[in-house]
Structure formats: C-alpha cells, structure tokens
Amino acid sequence: MFIFLIGMMGSGKTTLGRQLAQEIGYAFVDLDAYIVAQQGRSIAQLFAEGGEARFRELERQALEELVENHGQAVIATGGGAPCFFDNIGFINHHGQSVFLDVPVEVLANRLITQGQEQRPLLAGKSRAELISYLAETIAHRKQFYERASYTLSASEQRVQSIKKWLNL
Numbered sequence: 001m002f003i004f005l006i007g008m009m010g011s012g013k014t015t016l017g018r019q020l021a022q023e024i025g026y027a028f029v030d031l032d033a034y035i036v037a038q039q040g041r042s043i044a045q046l047f048a049e050g051g052e053a054r055f056r057e058l059e060r061q062a063l064e065e066l067v068e069n070h071g072q073a074v075i076a077t078g079g080g081a082p083c084f085f086d087n088i089g090f091i092n093h094h095g096q097s098v099f100l101d102v103p104v105e106v107l108a109n110r111l112i113t114q115g116q117e118q119r120p121l122l123a124g125k126s127r128a129e130l131i132s133y134l135a136e137t138i139a140h141r142k143q144f145y146e147r148a149s150y151t152l153s154a155s156e157q158r159v160q161s162i163k164k165w166l167n168l
C-alpha cells in the first residue's frame with residue numbers, strides 16, 4: 001500500500017512522512033528528493049533550466065516510477081504535485097492520500113525561517129508577498145487537496161491519527 005502525503009510547501013509532508021514510515025515500517029520516499037537525485041540537479045536548477053512545466057513532467061514521471069518500483073511506501077509529494085495533470089486521481093487510485101491542512105500564517109512562519117531559496121516559487125518574496133502568494137495558491141489548489149482520502153489539521157498528533165485511521 002502507498003500512503004501519499006499532500007499539502008502546501010511547509011505543511012510538513014517530508015517531516016511527518018519520515019516519522020510515519022519509521023513508525024509503521026514502510027519505506028519512505030520524498031518525491032522532490034527523488035527527482036533531485038535522479039536528475040542530479042536541485043529543484044531551483046530544474047526550474048531555472050526547464051521551467052515549471054518541465055518540472056511538472058518530471059514529477060509525474062517520478063510518481064509513476066515510484067508506484068511501479070515499490071510495493072509499499074510512505075510518499076511525501078511536492079506541494080504542487082497533486083494539482084497537475086490528473087495526479088490526484090493517480091494518487092488516489094494507487095493508495096491513500098492524506099492532506100496536511102495548515103493555516104497560511106503558520107506556513108509563512110515556517111517557510112521564512114527555513115530558506116525560501118530552496119523553493120524557487122518563493123524566492124525573493126517579502127513576508128507580505130509570501131502570505132499573499134500562499135493564500136492565492138491555496139485558493140487554487142484546494143480543489144485538488146480536498147480530494148484527499150483524509151485531512152489532518154496542524155494541531156493533531158499526526159502520526160497517531162494516521163495510524164488509527166488506517167488501522168495500523
């Protein structure tokens with residue numbers, strides 16, 4: 001079985017995914033890290049060289065490869081991954097999806113302290129610009145994130161809630 005974590009940049013997919021995988025004895029794969037290792041380029045370089053459109057193609061290919069090459073895994077997706085092509089349909093077809101629903105203010109605080117330069121879509125933005133970018137992006141992406149099989153709010157004991165929900 002595959003458990004896909006979806007949500008905005010900074011919502012904690014990588015952090016929670018790693019903890020959850022360890023706790024339930026699944027492999028853990030971070031989709032962004034997988035693409036970076038495969039391409040030998042940072043996310044910022046990939047955006048600079050091929051544009052966002054090329055990155056989205058690589059992201060879709062990577063999703064397909066992961067599902068083909070693993071039996072079960074926790075997969076932390078990139079923030080935009082479920083929102084391009086029919087990726088959310090693909091994700092829900094191959095496993096369970098969990099949306100990490102975190103308020104904009106909390107995301108902004110985490111992303112400001114955690115290096116915007118690694119995330120090309122956020123580079124060079126002031127705090128106010130970051131907040132409006134996040135709010136606009138969420139407004140558009142909500143329709144995809146809301147198709148997750150399960151939604152977790154920021155305040156929950158997330159590993160325990162997911163385990164309980166999946167009977168693991």
Ligand SMILES: Nc1ncnc2c1ncn2[C@@H]1O[C@H](COP(=O)(O)OP(=O)(O)OP(=O)(O)O)[C@@H](O)[C@H]1O
Pocket residue numbers: 007008009010011012013014015016032076077078079110111114119
């Ligand atoms: N539950 C939490 N409480 C407080 N801080 C957290 C929590 N989860 C993650 N963080 C912090 O928020 C930042 C972003 O977390 P993380 O990299 O896991 O997010 P992400 O969803 O994988 O983002 P991206 O889509 O950009 O890969 C990190 O600095 C991390 O330490």
Ligand SMILES: O=C(O)C1=C[C@@H](O)[C@@H](O)[C@H](O)C1
Pocket residue numbers: 008009032043077078079080081118119120121
């Ligand atoms: O929200 C997004 O569109 C992104 C999130 C990151 O995980 C990376 O996949 C990349 O920086 C794009």
Ligand SMILES: [Mg+2]
Pocket residue numbers: 013014015030032076077078
């Ligand atoms: Mg991540």
